[in-house]
Amino acid sequence: xxxxxxxxxxxxxxxxxxxxxxxxxxxxxxxxxxxxxxxxxxxxxxxxxxxxxxxxxxxxxxxxxxxxxxxxxxxxxxxxxxxxxxxxxxxxxxxxxxxxxxxxxxxxxxxxxxxxxxxxxxxxxxxxxxxxxxxxxxxxxxxxxxxxxxxxxxxxxxxxxxxxxxxxxxxxxxxxxxxxxxxxxxxxxxxxxxxx
Numbered sequence: 001x002x003x004x005x006x007x008x009x010x011x012x013x014x015x016x017x018x019x020x021x022x023x024x025x026x027x028x029x030x031x032x033x034x035x036x037x038x039x040x041x042x043x044x045x046x047x048x049x050x051x052x053x054x055x056x057x058x059x060x061x062x063x064x065x066x067x068x069x070x071x072x073x074x075x076x077x078x079x080x081x082x083x084x085x086x087x088x089x090x091x092x093x094x095x096x097x098x099x100x101x102x103x104x105x106x107x108x109x110x111x112x113x114x115x116x117x118x119x120x121x122x123x124x125x126x127x128x129x130x131x132x133x134x135x136x137x138x139x140x141x142x143x144x145x146x147x148x149x150x151x152x153x154x155x156x157x158x159x160x161x162x163x164x165x166x167x168x169x170x171x172x173x174x175x176x177x178x179x180x181x182x183x184x185x186x187x188x189x190x191x192x193x194x195x196x
Contacts, residue, residue, distance in 0.1 A: 100134060134163075137167075153186040154187050
């Protein structure tokens with residue numbers, strides 16, 4: 001007889017019903033074995049799932065390691081190539097007989113544009129300064145500052161483009177990381193000069 005307050009736990013309806021409601025030690029042992037087996041199977045399934053996850057992580061890790069090795073090799077190759085290029089530039093700077101190729105500008109060019117003597121003198125001085133700075137840079141002199149400031153404002157003229165190009169090329173040959181301050185006042189230049 002079962003009362004409301006009693007909390008009997010039935011181990012296995014089938015076993016106890018077969019024995020007329022009596023649970024034997026064999027029934028209990030069988031139930032324990034069954035639960036242990038279920039727990040072992042659940043653990044094995046979970047371990048298999050974790051093993052698959054670990055294998056997937058191992059594969060991903062191996063792929064990342066391979067990619068890292070490839071990137072290291074590529075980086076080393078790029079560094080070697082940069083070193084070779086840097087040495088090549090040094091050789092070219094020393095071995096090639098460089099000459100300033102921008103043509104002289106005749107005074108008549110400025111006269112024909114209606115400029116006066118002071119303008120012509122300042123423009124001539126600007127061209128000489130550009131040439132002098134370019135030659136110093138090409139000869140490996142370590143300039144820290146380029147300062148162009150004529151006495152009067154000078155307008156842009158396409159005839160100056162070869163001179164600006166020579167100066168730009170000389171600046172580009174400086175070593176990477178070498179600081180250079182470039183200041184220019186009262187000298188008008190167009191976009192093509194700024195983009196050099």
